[in-house]
Amino acid sequence: MNVKDSIIAELRDVPKTEIHLHIEAVTTANTVWKLIHKHNTKLENIGSIEDLESKFNVTSLTDFIDLFINIVQKSFKEAGDFDLLMDDLRSYLNSNGIVYTEVYLAPTTFIKNGIDFSEIVSVLNKHADLIYKEDNIDIKFIIDVSRGFGLDNAMKNLDLTIANRTPRIIGIGLGGAEKVGKAEIFAPVFEKAIKEGFRVVAHAGEDDDYTSINSAINNLKVERIGHGISAMENEECMDSLKKLQIPLEICPTSNLFTQTYVKKIEDHPVKKFYNRGIFVTINSDDPTLFGTTLLAEYALLIQNKIFTKKEIGQLIINNLRATFMDQDLKDSLEIKMRESLNNKGYL
Numbered sequence: 001m002n003v004k005d006s007i008i009a010e011l012r013d014v015p016k017t018e019i020h021l022h023i024e025a026v027t028t029a030n031t032v033w034k035l036i037h038k039h040n041t042k043l044e045n046i047g048s049i050e051d052l053e054s055k056f057n058v059t060s061l062t063d064f065i066d067l068f069i070n071i072v073q074k075s076f077k078e079a080g081d082f083d084l085l086m087d088d089l090r091s092y093l094n095s096n097g098i099v100y101t102e103v104y105l106a107p108t109t110f111i112k113n114g115i116d117f118s119e120i121v122s123v124l125n126k127h128a129d130l131i132y133k134e135d136n137i138d139i140k141f142i143i144d145v146s147r148g149f150g151l152d153n154a155m156k157n158l159d160l161t162i163a164n165r166t167p168r169i170i171g172i173g174l175g176g177a178e179k180v181g182k183a184e185i186f187a188p189v190f191e192k193a194i195k196e197g198f199r200v201v202a203h204a205g206e207d208d209d210y211t212s213i214n215s216a217i218n219n220l221k222v223e224r225i226g227h228g229i230s231a232m233e234n235e236e237c238m239d240s241l242k243k244l245q246i247p248l249e250i251c252p253t254s255n256l257f258t259q260t261y262v263k264k265i266e267d268h269p270v271k272k273f274y275n276r277g278i279f280v281t282i283n284s285d286d287p288t289l290f291g292t293t294l295l296a297e298y299a300l301l302i303q304n305k306i307f308t309k310k311e312i313g314q315l316i317i318n319n320l321r322a323t324f325m326d327q328d329l330k331d332s333l334e335i336k337m338r339e340s341l342n343n344k345g346y347l
């Protein structure tokens with residue numbers, strides 16, 4: 001067994017959490033192929049499952065965008081299609097030993113394609129309840145109100161979220177191109193969400209500079225930051241992240257794909273943040289689209305000598321601590337997690 005596989009095998013059974021995961025990005029080529037057939041969708045250059053599998057073999061950001069927008073999102077036509085997606089999510093969570101997750105769902109494109117939001121929510125809830133019952137995995141959802149379609153669209157998404165709220169829908173997020181939709185534009189949406197008792201997070205500092213992170217903190221009052229990579233360029237921003245202890249949802253492979261702030265893994269600022277006392281967590285972001293998993297992210301960091309095994313153990317605990325889980329559940333899971341990490345030499 002090679003080094004990567006042995007790390008993955010060691011960490012597989014440690015109960016883990018993941019807090020930065022997009023539901024569309026656990027889709028497999030097989031699922032998309034089934035949907036294309038079901039709806040008789042015509043997609044350019046896709047005539048066989050092999051064509052599709054080669055599209056899933058993403059090697060650049062352009063490939064990724066093409067796959068995500070032109071293939072994956074276009075293949076979903078009705079709420080029932082989310083049955084297959086939830087099956088993919090279930091197998092992803094099981095194969096990574098994830099026992100609790102907060103998953104992003106960005107409904108804008110699906111709604112624009114005519115799928116009813118409340119029907120999507122009911123499919124997701126039905127599966128999440130079943131997965132909890134049968135596999136003891138707890139899935140929560142964070143609705144990404146989208147930064148790329150303006151304030152009115154984001155407010156509409158929040159209102160739909162409020163109207164269809166279930167105990168599994170715990171918060172809202174803000175994803176998409178940061179330079180197109182600056183965080184401050186969405187302040188009214190976040191203010192209303194907080195009043196409604198939702199947890200709030202935002203992607204920031206992924207493809208825009210550190211001011212985007214500051215804006216999300218100051219204008220949106222977010223409790224976590226997705227990525228936060230561009231903080232590396234500004235001492236004050238790093239100091240304030242440390243002082244406020246706002247968790248960063250770091251996704252190393254994803255940052256390597258976007259190539260905005262990180263060109264190669266050795267230059268990733270995650271260790272610098274960690275050493276400085278910033279609250280860091282590790283996540284996969286878009287597993288099937290980037291060809292990664294949560295376990296593979298941990299293995300990548302150990303293999304490249306960015307973190308030791310014991311530091312990875314701490315990062316696994318950090319991820320749990322950054323969740324929005326009830327404190328008593330969090331405490332009892334931490335005991336189990338520590339025991340398991342200890343047994344394997346990761347603490």
Ligand SMILES: [Zn+2]
Pocket residue numbers: 020022175203226285
């Ligand atoms: Zn993301």
